[in-house]
Amino acid sequence: MESHGAGLHRVFLLAFCVAGIWCAYIYQGVLQETVSTKRFGPDKKRFEHLAFLNLAQNLVCLIWSFIMIKIWSNGKRDGAPWWTFWSAGVTNTIGPAMGIEALKYISYPGQVLAKSSKMIPVMLMGTLVYGIRYTFPEYFCTLLVAGGVSMFALSKPSSKSISKLAHPNPGLGYGLCFLNLAFDGFTNATQDSITARYPKTTAWDIMLGMNLWGTIYNVIFMFGWPQASGYEAVKFCQQHPEVAWDILLYCLCGAVGQNFIFLTISRFGSLTNTTITTTRKFVSIVVSSVLSGNPMSTKQWGSVIMVFSGLAYQIYLKWRKLQRMQKKKKSM
Numbered sequence: 001m002e003s004h005g006a007g008l009h010r011v012f013l014l015a016f017c018v019a020g021i022w023c024a025y026i027y028q029g030v031l032q033e034t035v036s037t038k039r040f041g042p043d044k045k046r047f048e049h050l051a052f053l054n055l056a057q058n059l060v061c062l063i064w065s066f067i068m069i070k071i072w073s074n075g076k077r078d079g080a081p082w083w084t085f086w087s088a089g090v091t092n093t094i095g096p097a098m099g100i101e102a103l104k105y106i107s108y109p110g111q112v113l114a115k116s117s118k119m120i121p122v123m124l125m126g127t128l129v130y131g132i133r134y135t136f137p138e139y140f141c142t143l144l145v146a147g148g149v150s151m152f153a154l155s156k157p158s159s160k161s162i163s164k165l166a167h168p169n170p171g172l173g174y175g176l177c178f179l180n181l182a183f184d185g186f187t188n189a190t191q192d193s194i195t196a197r198y199p200k201t202t203a204w205d206i207m208l209g210m211n212l213w214g215t216i217y218n219v220i221f222m223f224g225w226p227q228a229s230g231y232e233a234v235k236f237c238q239q240h241p242e243v244a245w246d247i248l249l250y251c252l253c254g255a256v257g258q259n260f261i262f263l264t265i266s267r268f269g270s271l272t273n274t275t276i277t278t279t280r281k282f283v284s285i286v287v288s289s290v291l292s293g294n295p296m297s298t299k300q301w302g303s304v305i306m307v308f309s310g311l312a313y314q315i316y317l318k319w320r321k322l323q324r325m326q327k328k329k330k331s332m
Helices: 002-037 051-072 082-104 108-115 119-128 136-154 159-164 170-197 203-223 229-239 241-268 270-291 298-331
Strands: none
Touching (some): 002 082, 002 108, 051 082, 051 203, 051 229, 082 108, 082 170, 082 203, 108 136, 108 270, 108 298, 119 136, 136 298, 203 229, 203 241, 270 298
16 A cells, blocks of 8 residues: 555656646747747837846746755755856857747747757767767667758748748758757766766756856846847836746746756656656647647648657667666666
8 A cells, every 4th residue: 555655646746747847848938939929019029139038047047046955955065166067157058048049030849849859969979079889779760850850941931930030041040959959968068077076966056056157147248248238138128018027937937847857857867857858849839839820831740740759769769778777787
């Protein structure tokens, strides 16, 4: 009975994590698309200063992580010093800024698909730089994802979808997304290096360090000189309070979503978290298509299915590899 109760508790906890991640990030995606495409106020102006979203997100997550550390660690910090995150903070500032900026040039579903192809630069760098050899199924997954993203990028978007974009330019938009992935790869590698050097570093320590440097860099970038774009962004928010409210909700969704991700990884492992976040991206595309009133073409849906089939197969391969490793440990 006790084991049954414990199993039921884990099922409910997993369902809670799935609901938390999906609700937070799907709604954040809706807000991100709204801020980047909507025309605000009677003057019907767009909010062009999308980098301001990163600064606001950094600031909210910085405050959130500081509070969490105070609550859960009683003020004691045995993890990595805050200054060790400066280099990862640079790439973590530039990368997401490029991803958000891409929404001026491509649709939200296109951005989600492009950012879902993270395995491509990872495998490319692994092969060219470190000489890593991958299996045929791993190359097949990459081929499916690359083919799906390419098909979606080359398919002709509807006139309604184009009219919502500030400056339609698929080449520039997808280029920014792939640069975002490249910077994310460096960020993840740096974070792994830091946690290896300082094993007692918690998720909250990482969140605090990354967002501290992100806030510093973004404040300098957006307010470092009289004509900087941050002043225009603040002025726009003052004139159009609706966008300020959307930005605040966007930041809170990101902070809440990170909490659920940390909880999922700590209780169920990174593979479960990868599965949840991957399916969330697919649902985000569906929700975007429905809410925007701009259904995608059959070819575009075929591209989406190709990408997520490749991602699903990759998750299955990771799960099978994990099972083999666990069996090997038990037999030793």
